[in-house]
Amino acid sequence: MIDKITILIPHVLMAIAVWRLLLRDDLDHDGLAEPPTRSFRRGRPGDGDSGGA
Amino acid sequence: MLDLFFLAFVGLFIFAGLKRPFLLVLAYTYIDIVAPQKVAYGFLTSIPISLVTFALAFGTWAVLDDKRGTRVSFRQLLLVALLGYCGLTTLGADFPDEAFEKWSWVWKALLFAIFLPLTLRTRLRIEALTLFMVLSIAVIVIGGGIKTLAGGGGYQTLKLLVNDNNGLYEGSIISCVAFAVIPLIVWLVRHGTIFPKSKLVVLFALGLSFACMLMPIGTQARTGLVCGAVLAVLSLRTVKHRMLYLGALGALSLAALPLLPTSFTERMSTIENHKSDQSASTRVAVWKWTIEYAKANPLGGGFEVYRQNKLVYETIDEEKAGDNNIALETSTIVEEGRAFHSSYFEMLGEQGFPGLALWLMLHGLGVWQMELLRRRYRSREEPELKWIAPLANALQQAQIVYLVGSLFVGIAFQPFCYMLVGLQCGVWTYARRLQARPIAAPPSMAKTRTLTA
Numbered sequence: 001m002i003d004k005i006t007i008l009i010p011h012v013l014m015a016i017a018v019w020r021l022l023l024r025d026d027l028d029h030d031g032l033a034e035p036p037t038r039s040f041r042r043g044r045p046g047d048g049d050s051g052g053a
Numbered sequence: 054m055l056d057l058f059f060l061a062f063v064g065l066f067i068f069a070g071l072k073r074p075f076l077l078v079l080a081y082t083y084i085d086i087v088a089p090q091k092v093a094y095g096f097l098t099s100i101p102i103s104l105v106t107f108a109l110a111f112g113t114w115a116v117l118d119d120k121r122g123t124r125v126s127f128r129q130l131l132l133v134a135l136l137g138y139c140g141l142t143t144l145g146a147d148f149p150d151e152a153f154e155k156w157s158w159v160w161k162a163l164l165f166a167i168f169l170p171l172t173l174r175t176r177l178r179i180e181a182l183t184l185f186m187v188l189s190i191a192v193i194v195i196g197g198g199i200k201t202l203a204g205g206g207g208y209q210t211l212k213l214l215v216n217d218n219n220g221l222y223e224g225s226i227i228s229c230v231a232f233a234v235i236p237l238i239v240w241l242v243r244h245g246t247i248f249p250k251s252k253l254v255v256l257f258a259l260g261l262s263f264a265c266m267l268m269p270i271g272t273q274a275r276t277g278l279v280c281g282a283v284l285a286v287l288s289l290r291t292v293k294h295r296m297l298y299l300g301a302l303g304a305l306s307l308a309a310l311p312l313l314p315t316s317f318t319e320r321m322s323t324i325e326n327h328k329s330d331q332s333a334s335t336r337v338a339v340w341k342w343t344i345e346y347a348k349a350n351p352l353g354g355g356f357e358v359y360r361q362n363k364l365v366y367e368t369i370d371e372e373k374a375g376d377n378n379i380a381l382e383t384s385t386i387v388e389e390g391r392a393f394h395s396s397y398f399e400m401l402g403e404q405g406f407p408g409l410a411l412w413l414m415l416h417g418l419g420v421w422q423m424e425l426l427r428r429r430y431r432s433r434e435e436p437e438l439k440w441i442a443p444l445a446n447a448l449q450q451a452q453i454v455y456l457v458g459s460l461f462v463g464i465a466f467q468p469f470c471y472m473l474v475g476l477q478c479g480v481w482t483y484a485r486r487l488q489a490r491p492i493a494a495p496p497s498m499a500k501t502r503t504l505t506a
Contacts (some may be wrong), residue, residue: 002203007058007066009191009195010188012191013248013257014062014185015062016248017185017248018066018069018076018079020279021181022069022072024177025173026175026176028075028174028175029119029174029179030175030177036400
């Protein structure tokens, strides 16, 4: 019985964590430690190194 | 019933991972630590969930994950070197069959540790991995803690989820890992965003930390007591009110002493006098054998090389013999095939001096790099940076606890500890990517500046 309760609690917490992670936009990109995106067409007006995802 | 529960949980986890592939990395972390196929011992044992999850995690990362700016740390290269070297020693091992059996799980632990930092691209991923490592350990530790409180403890008798006495389900190992995890629990409470700080979160963290501290009592593992003492000393560095902390620690220890089982205090007292305790004497004899073996075989003998050892040593028991007299009884013990009981000697015997050097460099660099991060970011108060120094500190503490525990337990290739290494590498490369970006200077500086790596 103890084993079943103690298995359940952390698993419920992990399930909640998975759900919250699914809803978070910053899981895959947080815009902080990423290199700036580069346009392969250099020299065009308005193109250039621009930060962000 | 348990099979169905675990199957459903893993299935939902994998299903969620198909939407957000990083969740598959967390799923593999969970499966590797908890080993639900061992806990359930039913039809789940016939399903290769570990292999399937790793293949999915790696495959989706390779195809779908953003790899811009991915960096490989020097420690990952050390892991690659260690992986290759262990493969070579396995090919020429003194005990080929046994060596291949150990190699069959070691290479997976090393490979995952090499791969893991490549996926830790965001702060949230780093936090999520830390959280899942802690909650996976909680699956084992919470039950162990409750059983200890209920009086179900004892040396090699405390029944954790799996009656295996292997890996994380072995008493000394779980005692060491349980203490290593406590700094991570504290960091998650203070800086977690998945479960932000609240009364419930603090309550759970306190309960989990308490359960971790009960593990050496329940398992009567002396290693656990030593790890606990080391963590208590390390915490002095970062705790705000040192005298209050020391006072509370002393008071709690004194209050707890009368409540401890007699068998526990008797076993702990053998730390001082190893000569009268056979298991401690065996350790010393094995270590002496390993040094001699390494001198003759400097490149190592492959996994499980300890099987060829034959140890002869003496134990000394003291008995009272009348007034003011003590009789010393010497017994000669002969044992064969005794395990290393130390990660350092495990590396020396199995992988020789090159393997030991790689392993020491891997962990030594970890302690140093976390110290660098701690110093570099400790005064940063920006929300996107202020979590780094405390996490580096927590990871450093966890690693030092592991390294001290490793003195007495053969956990050189324990997968959880390589996840810790992978997490450290991930934090290190994340911080380096941060440094390479233009960021706003601290409020005390007037100009924006770019930090070079």
